[in-house]
Amino acid sequence: MPAMLSSTKTRAALRASARTSLDVLLVLVMAAAALWLLGQMWSVVWPLVVGLLLTTLTWPLARFLRGHGWPPALAAATVTVLFLLVAAGVVALIAVPVAAQSGELTDGVTEGIHQVRQWAAGPPLNIGDDQIDKAADAAVARLQDSAGTVVTAAVTGLSTVVDGLVTAVLALFLMFFFLKDGPRFLPWLSRQLPGRLATDIPVVAARGWDTLSAFVRSQAFVGLLDAVCIGLGLWALGVPLVLPLAVLTFVSAFVPIVGALFAGAVAVLIALVFNGVTDALIALAIIVVVQQLEGNVFQPMIQSRGLGLHAAVILLAVTLGGSLAGIVGSLLAVPVAALIGVVWNYLREQLSTPAHEPETDEQHTDGAVPA
Incomplete structure (x- = not known):
């Protein structure tokens, strides 16, 4: 005979699920309100x-x-x-x-443009000079028609x-x-906060500071690794301006995604202008390989050790931050995820019951945490 569902247990489970859903909904509403307030204060934040x-x-x-x-x-x-x-x-x-x-760079760029036009004029494209001139005239006419948009974009950029x-x-x-x-700051903050907050907030702030320091150190190490590997590859190809390109690669490592794309594009352009198409393609391959290893292997591994986050969490955080807030979101995704981890670990420490101290019925009922 199959077992029958208990109506009492079913109603209790539904009530517990409803209370949990309501609690989660309230937390999400508070988080959304906090994010909205943060956006309103972004010029200061x-x-x-x-x-x-x-x-x-x-x-x-x-x-x-x-x-x-x-x-x-x-x-x-x-x-x-x-x-x-x-x-x-x-x-x-x-x-x-x-x-x-x-x-020399200007002459190289001019020569590079001339080579591209010669290549485009041959098979398989077979684009003649008259077609290029027509395309240029059309581009100029379109630019003149959209002068207002260009001015607006320039003002926005300024x-x-x-x-x-x-x-x-x-x-x-x-x-x-x-x-x-x-x-x-932390002693002052402790004096301003009442009761338990005078202890909890400074402890979380101190741990958050250590986490931010670990993030900056790991990002600097990743940037240095990127700059050395790409710089050695460009040096082996005989590309000029290797030292400025390596420095640019290191600095751009602090700006996720866009920084790497910008530094890589500059390096490939220099290689194309001074060394030709073959070396430019080799330089592009070196940069792509190094950046893929850095973004998918080295950076998650290094930051996961320093920040206490799994490498997959870091990859997901950067992806989510970039989709929500663009470059700024990508830049702040990892430290924000690490700070959330700090708060979560501290809450777990405070809410967990020590092994030698059994949980009482009163603690189980009202969730009180001893001071």
Whole structure:
């Protein structure tokens, strides 16, 4: 005789499922409200995030100086100035060699365009000069017709550049204050929060700081690995401007997806202009292989060890962040996922019952956590 379903147990299960669904729905609504509020405050939040990331990169030197008796303000100012000098040096390391070979680069680009036109004129395309001229005239006419759109795009681009400069300046000022007053922040925060929050929030903030530091270190290591491998490949091909290209590859590693595409395109263009099509294709193959290994093997492995996240979680986080918020989402996806992991692990620690302490009926009923 088949067993009959218990109506009492069924109703209890449905009630439990309904309560759980309602709790999950409330959490999702609160998360959506928090994200909306974050979007409204993004002009302030973004410089804050950049300042924190820069601080994690420069804090070891500031901590060293403070440990050797330097006043906090002097140590922070020194590190900030050194950071600006290093940033200017990186720009000069890229710009000066390129400017020195600008004439040869221009001639190479012109010759490359001429070679492409000759190749297009032959089989299998057989595109004549008259067809190219017609296409160019059509492009010019279309550009003239859409002059308003072009002006709008230019204004938007100028606004984006201005916003980027304002963000950079604010981030530098915030970095200075974080370096100067950072160690006093958690004690101050503990004094402002009531009850249990005075302990929980500072602990989570300290662990989050360690996680951000691990993210920046792992990203710098991945960028260095990328720059060395691609730089050696370009050097073996005899491509000029190897050092600026390697530096550009390292710097662009901090901007996911777009940074790698930009650095790779520049390297392939230089190889095409100076070495020809064959070396350009070889350079493209080297860059694609290195970037695929870096993005799918080295970066997830390195970051999973430093951040305590599985490599698959990192890949999924970058994909989701890019689909939701583009470049910024890709940049912040991994540290955000790591910070969520920090909060989740801390909650598990606080809500779990020690092995030697059996769970009481009162704890099971109201979910109270002992202070």
